[in-house]
Amino acid sequence: MTANDDSFTNWKNREEIAESMIPMIGKLHREQDVTILLHSRSLVNKSVVSILKTHRFARQIAGAELSVTETMPFLRALTTLDLGPSQIDIGMLAATYKSDDRGLTVEEFTADAVAGATGANKIDRREGRDVVLYGFGRIGRLVARLLIEKAGSGNGLRLRAIVVRGGGEQDLVKRASLLRRDSVHGQFQGTITVDEDNSTILANGNAIKVIYADDPTQVDYTAYGIKNAILIDNTGKWRDREGLSKHLRPGIDKVVLTAPGKGDVPNIVHGVNHDTIKPDERILSCASCTTNAIVPPLKAMADEYGVLRGHVETVHSFTNDQNLLDNYHKSDRRGRSAPLNMVITETGAASAVAKALPDLKAKITGSSIRVPVPDVSIAILNLQLAREASREEVLDHLRDVSLTSPLKRQIDFISAPDAVSSDFIGSRHASIVDAGALKVEGDNAILYLWYDNEFGYSCQVVRVVQHVSGVEYPTYPAPAV
Template structure:
């Protein structure tokens, strides 16, 4: 057999194994509310090729490719356990098993590693929590996609309604079309039908009522059977407690803002300060996409090295707040054509750090340049550290954080030497450390952090909503860092 034939045979074998994993992953998700992960990446509803690519991606962060032959036994072991709702990372199971010297079988090791999700320890399924989207723009539609994707067994978050202003003839059809097809993020994964008579969109079996209103005061959500819902305001029209309180109407229990909050509204970055949310807090903010991108790595660096001061420069894709062609805008420069210019503008991300990381005493400054790309941005985080270090040490540390720490869902890591912005469209992490661009000189470090300012941020929003709704299930194995 030639080398080429051997490689192809190996590929077909791995394809067959990956194909056998799909029904196992699906059954665990539907019947037990278990989300199977591979190094923090969900394998639910993934294709054969996607599963193989996810295994191969481990090479970039762990130094070697992870094989489906290594992870399949752990997946099979899960099917023998009395599992409760949870997230289980088979990549981490395989990695930790390699370093375990007790001679346990895969089945025994797996049972021990996920013991917190089995038997008497498992949490019971909770009744689904209603969710309402107020606004249906870029972030609103991506959050809708994620909510529909995560509906799973139907016991988690349920997108019940979308509130928008009337847009004229065929409004519902046009909004459904924008959900179905996206120029950046591609086709919706599933089926969408529209019922104009009842003003509903049915997406993958989820019936979503479209409510037309010009102001929150016009809506009584209980009239639509909605109760104790979490409302996600993605319009940004109201950002303080007084304005956002308008949403606390019959049927709405909590309000989550997808923009930086003002005044005493808590700004939450999941993974960093989500555990500070008070149970009775009804109004909170998910801060900005840039704040979510810089705060997790900033916290990681402060924990290990101490941060004395810092500056963040964001090179940010253009947004709908800018003009397509030169026209009047209330801001000084945002009126100039977004697809044709680099536009210097302000960012509130640096000042928002204090709300998310109150223990960080270092002054952080920031500025931003909008550039002619439609999605994915990069934050250049320049830090003065509390002690001297080396580039190799920093990279080893951040790689380990991305793999093993409680921040592994927020911080990703890439060693790809040819990585460019489009490579990170669809990333579910808050930011991705670019190893090749990282610079360290004594006590000065410069981190280059890619982030999908649309989708990655939307994932952070969903994590916050899951947390406050009580359907944020524990992850196993438990991070060790």
């Protein structure tokens, strides 16, 4: 048998193992609210090839390829346990088992590592929490996709309604079509049908009422059976507490804004300051996509090295706020054609750092250039550190943060030498460290941070909503602090 034959046989064997993983992962998710992860990447509803690629990608960050033959025993062990709602990372189970010296079997080690999610320790499965989307643009539709995907057993977040202004004939059909197909993010994973008589979109069995209103005060959500809901405002029309309070109508309990909040509205970056949200807080903001991209790595660097000052330059995809062709715009430069120009503009991300990291005393400045790509941006974070460091030391630190720290869902790490922006479309992390571009000299470090300013940010929004709704389940093994 040739080497090629050996490689192909090995591939077919791994395909067979990955195929047998799918029903186990699906059953755990549907029946027990358990999400199986591999180095923070969900394996729920993934294909055979996707599961194998996710294992392969572990080589990029952990330095060694992870095989399904290594993770399968841990997944099989999980199916024998009385698990409660949780997220369990089989990649981390496999990695930590290798360094464990207690002589435990895989089954014994797994039971011990996830003990907080089993038996008397497991948390109760909660009643589903209603969610309403106010606005249905780029972020609104991506958040909708995520909520539908995460509906799982039906005990988590339930997208009940979308509120939009009436758009005329075929409005419902056109909005459903935009949810079904996206030029950047591809096809919706599932089926979508439209019930025009009842003004409803049915997506993977989820009945989503489309409510037409010109103003928040026109809607009584209880009339649609919606109660105690979290409303996600994707319009950005109202940014302060007074404006956002208009959403606090019958049936709505909390309001989450997908733009930087003004005044005393808390700006939340999940993974960094979401634990500061007060239980009685009814209005909060998820800050901006760029704030979510820079704050987690900034915290990681400040915690380890200290940061005296910094500057962030964002090279940002164009957005709907810009003109397709030259035309009047209230801003100085955004009226010039977005797909034809690089456009210097402002960013509030640097000033927003203070809201998310109030203990960081370093002055952070910022500027931005919009460029002719439809999605994925990069933030160049130039930091003066409180102590000197080497490039290798900083790389090792950021790699470890992406693998094992509480920020591993926010920070990803890539060492591919030929990575470009389109490679990160669909990334669920708030920020991806480009290892090859990192520069460190003495007390100066320059980080290049990719981010999908649409999808990665939408994932952060959903994480905040999960947290305030009480359906953010614990992760095992617990991240290192």
